Structure formats: C-alpha cells, structure tokens
Amino acid sequence: MNYNAPLREMCFVLHELFDVTAHCDRLGNELDRETIDGILEQGARFAGQVVAPLNRQGDEQGCRLEKGSVRTPDGFRQAYQQYVENGWAAMTGPLEYGGQGLPQMVAACFHEMLMGASLSFRIYSGLTEGAVLALYRHGSAALKRDYLGKLVSGQWAGTMCLTEPQAGTDLALLRTRAEPQGDGSYLISGSKIFISGGEQDLTENIVHLVLARLPDAPTGVRGISLFLVPKFICTAEGEPGLRNAVTCGALEHKMGIKGAATCVMNFDAAQGWLVGEANQGLACMFTMMNDARFQVGLQGLGIAEAAFQGGLAYARERLQSRSLAGPVAPERSADPIICHPDVRRMLLTQKTLTEGCRMLAALTAQALDLEHGAALPEERLAAGRRAALLIPIVKALLTDVGQEVASLGVQLYGGHGYIREWGMEQLMRDSRITQLYEGTNGIQALDLIRRKVLGDGGEQLHLLIEQLLAQVGECRSEPLTGMAKAVSQRLLEWRNLSAEVLDACRCDPQEIGAVSVDFLAYSGYVLLAALWLRAAERACAALAAGSPDCAFYQAKVQAATFYWRRILPRANAHCEALRGGAQCLMSLDEAHFAF
Amino acid sequence: MNYNAPLREMCFVLHELFDVTAHCDRLGNELDRETIDGILEQGARFAGQVVAPLNRQGDEQGCRLEKGSVRTPDGFRQAYQQYVENGWAAMTGPLEYGGQGLPQMVAACFHEMLMGASLSFRIYSGLTEGAVLALYRHGSAALKRDYLGKLVSGQWAGTMCLTEPQAGTDLALLRTRAEPQGDGSYLISGSKIFISGGEQDLTENIVHLVLARLPDAPTGVRGISLFLVPKFICTAEGEPGLRNAVTCGALEHKMGIKGAATCVMNFDAAQGWLVGEANQGLACMFTMMNDARFQVGLQGLGIAEAAFQGGLAYARERLQSRSLAGPVAPERSADPIICHPDVRRMLLTQKTLTEGCRMLAALTAQALDLEHGAALPEERLAAGRRAALLIPIVKALLTDVGQEVASLGVQLYGGHGYIREWGMEQLMRDSRITQLYEGTNGIQALDLIRRKVLGDGGEQLHLLIEQLLAQVGECRSEPLTGMAKAVSQRLLEWRNLSAEVLDACRCDPQEIGAVSVDFLAYSGYVLLAALWLRAAERACAALAAGSPDCAFYQAKVQAATFYWRRILPRANAHCEALRGGAQCLMSLDEAHFAF
Helix, strand or coil: CCCCCCHHHHHHHHHHCCHHHHHHHHCCCCCCHHHHHHHHHHHHHHHHHHHHHHHHEEEEEEEEEEEEEEEEECCCHHHHHHHHHHCCCCCCHHHHHHHCCCCCHHHHHHHHHHHHHCHHHHHHHHHHHHHHHHHHHHHHHHHHHHHHHHHHCCCCEEEEEECCEEEEEHHHHHCCEECCCCCEEEEEEEEEEECCCCCCCCEEECCCCCCCECCCCCCCHHHHHHEEECEEEECCCECCCCCCEEEEEEEECCCCCCCEEEEEEEEEEEEEEEECCCHHHHHHHHHHHHHHHHHHHHHHHHHHHHHHHHHHHHHHHHHHHCCCCCCCCCCCCEEHHHCCCHHHHHHHHHHHHHHHHHHHHHHHHHHHHHHHHHHCHHHHHHHHHHHHHHHHHHHHHHHHHHHHHHHHHHHHHHHHHHHHHHHHHHHHHHHHHHHCCCCCHHHHHHHHHHHHHHHHHHHHHHHHHHHHHHHHHHCCHHHHHHHHHHHHHHHHHHHHHHHHHHHHHHHHHHHHHHHHHHHHHHHHHHHHHHHHHHHHHHHHHHHHHHCCCCHHHHHHHHHHHHHHHHHHHHHHHHHHCCCCCCHHHHHCCCCCCCC | CCCCCCHHHHHHHHHHHHCHHHHHHHHHCEEEEEEHHHHHHHHHHHHHHHHHHHHHHHHCCCCCEEEEEEEEECCCHHHHHHHHHHCCCCCCCCCHHHHCCCCCCHHHHHHHEEEHCCCCHHHHHHHHHHHHHHHHHHHHHHHHCCCCCCCCCCCCCEEECCECCCEEEHHHHHHCCEECCCCEEEEEEEEEEEEEECCCCCCEEEEEEEEEECCCCCCHHHHEEEEEEEEEEEEECCEEEEEEEEEEECCCCCCCCCCCCEEEEEEEEEEEECCCCCCHHHHHHHHHHHHHHHHHHHHHHHHHHHHHHHHHHHHHCCECCCCCCCCCCCCCCCHHHHHHHHHHHHHHHHHHHHHHHHHHHHHHHHHHHHHCCCCCCHHHHHHHHHHHHHHHHHHHHHHHHHHHHHHHHHHHHHHHHHEEHCHHHHHHHHHHHHCCCCCCHHHHHHHHHHHHHHHHHHHHHHHHHHHHHHHHCCCCCCHHHHEEEEEEEHHHHHHHHHHHHHHHHHHHHHHHHHHHHHHHHHHHHHHHHHHHHHHHHHHHHHCCCCCHHHHHHHHHHHHHHHHHHHCHHHHHHHHHHCCCHHHHCCCCCCCCCCC
C-alpha cells in the first residue's frame, strides 16, 4: 500500500489553526515556518518511500526467535539504520544529550506519518522515546551519562517492562523482585509479558525499564520501584559490555503488528539500577504516561489516515453500478463507486473523524509542549492540567477512530477488503492493539472520570468548555450559523451532563464505571465538533479573504457540515446511555449472565 | 476455545416465545417438543465436541493448494464425514430427495451452533444447502435426478459462482460465457473469484452453480443465466464420471475463515447445463438469496454467542483491581473483573445483542418457513413479504452485531484478547467477512429501503410496526411499564421516520443511499427492543405463575432493562444522522476529498 503524508492537512492544522511558529516562540524555540515545513516534507519522504514499503512484508514475515535472538522482518534493520543516521530518532530528545528538542506539535505530525506507514516499524522507536523521558527526568547522573546519549540518538533502544501474566491493568499484583547488592545495583528476577521490542536485531543494545519490588517494599502499588536493566551493561567507554541475565523466552502470536516483536522477557537475577526513588516506580512511570498514551493515540490517527487514503483511492477507481441519479460516467462500464451516497458516507466518516482527531492531537500536543516548555510556572501548571484532561480522551478516541476508519476501509473494498494483498485488513488488525495497550480504552475512560473530572470537581473540564464556548461565540461566518448554534448547544449540554455525572458518581461509586466509556465518547465527539467549527471558521475567513486555494477551504466547510449533520448525532446515543444509570449494570447476579 | 450451545436460551425462544410445535403444525410437520429438544441436544454435542475443537487449528493451518487439489485443515475431513453420516447435512433438504424437511426455525438453532463452533467448517456445508434450494426449485428433472440426492445427503457439495474480478455488487458486469453445444449442454468459459469451497477434499464431487452469459444474451443483468457445472460429470449410475474442465487457480489469502477454501475458479470450456430459463439466472439466484442471507446473519449470531461465552468465562476468572464499592473477594489477590461496571457493560452488551438477534432470527425463520410451507396461498404470500422485509435487516444487523460482540470479546481479555491462543481475535477476524459477502451490509440497507420499503410504499413495514404496537399494548406486567412506554414511543417514531424517509426518497433518489445504512440500523435496534419487551413479558408471566426457574426469568427482565436503558439509545444517533440529508454527502467534489 502507498502512503502519502497529508502535508496540506498538517500545514492547515499547524499553521492556520494552531499558529505553530508562535507556539514555538512561547517555548523559546526559534523554528520558522520554512524549517518546520522542510522537516515535514523530508519526514513524508522517509515515511512514504522507506517505511511504507516494509509494512505488508513485515506482516507476512513477522518476527522469528532463533536461539534467543529475534530476527525482525527483512528491511527493518536497514530502514532503522537510516532512521538513526538521518536524525529522526533524536527529534524530540533533550538538546544536552544530542536531541533536537522539537516540540510535540511538530514531532506528532512526523510520528503520525511513521505510524500510518508502518505501525510495527514505529513501535521499536516509540518506546525508546518513552525510556528517554523516564531516564531524563528520574535517572541518576551516572545512568544518564552511560545510557541517555545512545538512547536519544536511537543507537540503543528502550523498552517498558510492566505487565506480568497476573498483573495487567492492576499493577498492584506484580511480583518481579529486586535484591539490593550493596554496590548500588540490584538483581532483578521475574517474568514480564507483552514487551514490545524486548529483543530485536535493530540496535546493538537494549535498555529495559522494569517495574519490580524491593524486599522490604509495601504491598500494592506503593511498593513498586523502577529499574534500568540493560541487555549489555555499559562499559566505562560507553560501549556495550557484559551480557546481562535478561532473555527473550518467547514471542507472542498476535492478531496484528506482526513486524513488531512482542516478547516474554525473563529476568534471572539480571543486574539493574534504580531509577528515581525506591517505591516510587509508579510515579516515575506516570510522568511519561501522558506521552506514551498520546503516542498510542497518534497510532490510531496514523492508521486512520492510511485507511482513508486506501479507501479513497479505491472508491475513485472501482467501477460498480450506476449512480442513483443516473450515469455519471456513461462512457465506462459502470460508475466509480465514489458517486454512491453510502460510499461517500463511509469516506466522509473516515475523513472527518481522521481530520478531527488530528486537530485534537494538535490541541493536546500544544498543552504537552507548554507543560514542559512554557516560560512561567503557572502556564506550565495550567497546560499540565489541560494535557491531563485531554490525554485519556485522545488515547481512547483516536484509537477507537483508528479501528472504525480501518474497518470502513475494509468495507469500502467489499470482498477485496478481506484479502490480505489489498492491505485494508492489515490496518484493521494492526490498529486493534491500540485500544488495548497502554491502558485499555475502558481504563482511559475511568481515568478521565475519576482522576481528571471527579479529581478536581470538574474544574478543568469546565474551563475547557468555557473556552470552547467563547470560541464558538466568536464565530461570525454566515454559512456556519446553524452549525455554531448546534455546537454551542452541545457544549452547554456537555457542561450539564458533567455536573449530573459528578453528582451521580459522588452518590454511588459504581456510577463511575457505569458512565465512564459513554462519557468519554460523548466528550470526544463534542470536542471534535468544536474543533471542526473552528476549522470551518478559519476556512470561511480564508475564502472571504480571497484565498486562491478555495477548493481546499470549501472542502473544509463541507466536511465540517458533514461532521455536524452525520457524526455529531452519535453524542445523543452516548448521552442517553450514560443516563441509564448503574443499576441496570449491577443488578444481575454474576451467576446469571448465562444459563 | 470451548463452545457450549446455549440450549436453555434456544428453548426459551423456540418454545416460550415462538411456540415452535404449533408452528410445525401449521407447516404440516408433526414434530413434538421432545424430538426438537433431542435434535438440538445432539446438535449441541456435535458442535461442541466434534466441530469446536477444529476451529483454532483450522485457523493456524489454513488450506493448501497442491497441484490443483485443496487440502483442508486436519480433522475437517473426518468431521465432515461424521456430519454426513449422522444426517446433519440433510436436515433441511426436501423429503423426496432424502432430506428431513425440518423447519428453518429448528434448523437455524443447529446452524447457529455450527457457526459458533467453527465458521470455516460450516461454510462448506452451508453453500450446499443453497445449491440444493436452487436446483430443487429451478433444475430440470434430469439434473435433479442426477445431482440432488447426493447434494441433499452432503456426499457431494455445492458452490455458488457469481463474483468476477470486475463484477461484485454489480453482476451486470459479468463476462463468463456459455456456448450452447446442441446436445442440451453448454461450454462455460471464464474466471470466478471468492468461491467458497470451490475446491476441497471433503466430498467426492463438487457441483458448481455458475452465472454466465449466452451468446445472444442482452447486456446487463437481464442477460445472465444459471448453469450447473459439476467437477465430475454424473454417470448414468449416478456416480462421479468424467473430470470437467473446471479448476482451482489459486486460494485467496484472507483476514480470517482460513479453514475455508476461498478459490479462484477457472472454467475452460467446462461442460454445464442450464438451470431454469435462459437469461433468468438472476431470478433463480434471487429465490435462494433470502435463505443465503439469512444463513449469513446466523453466522454473525453464532460468532456473537461464542464471543460472549469466551468473554464471560474470562470475566469470571480474571482477577484484576478491586470493585469501586469495596472488595468483593477480599480473600483473593484482587476481585474478578465481572464486578466492575464497565466490564458488565461490555458483557451485557454482548448478551443482550446476541439474545436479541436470536429472537429476530427466530421471527424471520418463522416467516421463511411459512412462505414455503403454510397451507393457504395468502398465508404464504404474506409470510414471503414479511421475510423479504426482515432479511436485509437480519443479514446486516446480525453480522454487525457479530463483529461488535467479537470485538468486545477481545476488549474484555485486555492484551490477551490480541493473542491468538485465546481465540477472541480469531472470532473477530472470522466474523468480519460476514459484513461483506452475500451482499455487503451497505447493499442490504439499499435493498431494505429501495425494494422492501419504497417498493410497496411502506405497506409491509407499516404492517409490522402495527403488529408490534399491538403486542406492546398487550403488555400488562407492572415492572415493564416504563420499558413498554419507551418501546411504544420508538415504534411510533419508526412509523413517522419511515414516512419521512419515503417522502425524501421520492423527491431525491440520492436520499435512498443517504439514509439507507442508518435507517436499517435504526430499524434493527427498535425491532430488538420490541422483541426484548416480548421476552420480558413472557418472563414476568412465568414468574407470576410461580415458575421454579425464577433466576432465568429474572435475568431476562434484567437483560431487557439493560437493553432498553443502554442499547436502545443508539437509535437516537441513527435517527438524527439519517435526517441529516443527502446534501452533506453529495456536495463535495470527488476531486476534493483529499488534497
């Protein structure tokens, strides 16, 4: 499958909606438009020409475990080398360790491209970025000196070792042990599952970040510490030295992302070093959770874009049946299926969900950047709260959208969508993992309600809604009057609904889990509506100013209208469902679900 | 994965909701309850013990094409032999050709079991039943004499050869040619794709039903004829004789149903015989379309049941986190996840969609049986119209539900859902085909609106709604007052909505395709609500009568309540979306979907 990065769309979001150069200014980063566009153009070439061609073959070949070593699919090694040599790995890394310190708002566009081109390929490097973040923020000077530079450059890779067979969502149950050695190091013993890139042949060293318990640790999540456990222990010269006692026991057989090695990792008294404070492992993980979940959201977005491109190309080519309003291509044997309203419904659903999610990703990237890079502490605090609120929505909504849009891709191809050669079914299989890992989407919804809404009595959410309402109020373009009214009604409904939900959850804790998924979905669709209105308003302004690019801007208004008329109504279903209450979920006895 | 046929549920639907023995009486079939239950119990054993164990291995092994022969996965051959020897193949076949002539309402339960146990295995026999139907209704006496008996018994298998690379939904485009030979036979030449069981090693002969064009045929669908093309031409003794020039050119590589051979079939002047009249091939196919689409609906239902069983078993065993209302299993390391409201939401969604769809399948089977077996011609006509209206809903809704419920199965397992060994992801991959074949679900929705609603000015739909309203009016059980009111409002809304839709479609043909998918989904959810109310009413009556089985009946009322409060709200989204009109779909220029 071809992948063409949606550069025009990305530029619209970055420059016209979010004024990314002004954003860079606020971060003290002097990127100009030309540089940003240049990075994205080169990124598009790398994603489209180097990565995308590996994707199908990676799925067919998968990874192989041979005598403890993992072979990644043909071509991954060469592409990864190019990725490192061209500096793509270091894009977001800290400047003092050789990184380029680019803002998330720009990096997210490149990462979306990588994910759209090949999720499996992207997984190897994505986790390294998480490891860099954890180590940079919590690691000792010695660990940083030894490991950080090569992780930033991508010469070495990082992993996250959290899950154990009995401990997934519930990390309180984890059993991996860490014995202090008296020399500042620890011996780590235990087994971890679902470790992406736990073993691979792309890098000369792999640095595992492992959650484990110290001997005297309290039970539960307050007794978890974070350790750095390298595959090869770094020598004084900064090179891979002694082989550590960490091995890949097996590869998982999965539905998709077959090019990504998902490993069972065994730690047999492997040497490791504490990252951050003892028993503060979960807190250390939490500081990078926002970034990790944001990245998974981007995976959904990347796949959605790829599926939309695939669906659109096919719909314009495939000839089947005549238009309901009479032939549109009488000279051909049948009309291109893009003439059929239901095909257009599928394409526009793909398009407006994907583009809407891209705007939401940019809004979130803005907050993530300001959380770490704004000049004033109060700005950083406010941005951090905004990011915390948006992250669970981004993770769950964008990955649900990824799966829906990929499934629409399959549907658009008819029977051919089910055939591997056409690529659509792979997108569906690959994207399905994104709804599960880094906290299932159900867990995201609980996080939203419990920690992000109940946690501050709805303050942050209220603030967001007020800001969105104010923006709607500024919408002056005549063609958008109807939509603006609808969006503003929805925002008010959202405000009321969240007040209702807060009350209900305070009275009955079961309501938290009863409303969570529907509340997140509701919030997501209304957020996208507000963003689509903003996009349409910008487009109307450009048209009014006589932009020569009028087809692009007209399409934006038309797409916004579609979103309003045909997608936003989903909020109705979620609103009524969550008002259905916990009682109808909790009353059925566990033994009576089936007879 | 285990599969346990839901016998108690099936008995509830057959005996308590639809009084199947009285139904058999109307058909002149003297089946008593004991016999029916005996058949289902034996069927459950066959599905659970013989078929289900083949399913995972069938997925892993797939089919192989070796020198033109297809090898099905290990064990399929033996299980198929047992299927034939035990008489399961002949269940619905006509009595005069050795069939048992069982009504669909009973057979559908067994077929659902087979599909839940292994969709791939079921596909081989399912198409034979379609071929029997076509041949029985349209074949010449000679063809019936030669081929029908062994197709009914399952010794020989049938296929349907419709699709060509350029002709899927649009059969007008098909190119396969038939040259008359002067001896009553024809030479068939062309290539067909997506032929399930086109070649296999389960039966000694394969009888292809092939759509092709005669030399003088008009263009389009009015120039298509149906031909019987056997792999081995039947000898005077009724045995497989000369090998015909029909070969399997390739096997498709698919997302799922890997145990089912999906073949490219090449006809190189293969000898065939006309079935039905020349140029009436499509009409012949249409007579069995209802049955074929009903069967595909059952596939969705069968997979939904399997996924619900898998999800429920895991949710009762898996320990993770504590209940939001305090520990429910303090003696264990964590609580079983079935205590969490969001897990219950997923399970109850699985349960109520699956059971609701089973009721809808029974309602439809009733109509299909009466269409062919009722005593009076006017009864047959009325039932035929009812079946025609329900079939597109059954096909699309049940297969959409199959996919959704399978995906919920994956989600319930968390990361394990993505791992092949657990079986959930296979259900998702297998079920995805059901939304595509036998007419994509988009095509079902067009069929519903165009032929079944617009076709008679909404008369049949109106009649159905009136009958459902009357049933709601008879609902007297006090605990159901709220639900009955809600269902009756929905039925009135459905009536209004269909009048609106009729008007809109008459004014603008594009509205047909613009409203179709949402209208079908809306209709489906409201239909299920009416059926759930009926089930709850029956359950209340049983409770009032002091039934000892009160846990079962209470669970029915609770499940109905969940459906009403948490699933029926989806109708809101579809209702508002379809009112969004065609304009927002059609205005965007084909060239402006992407830039």
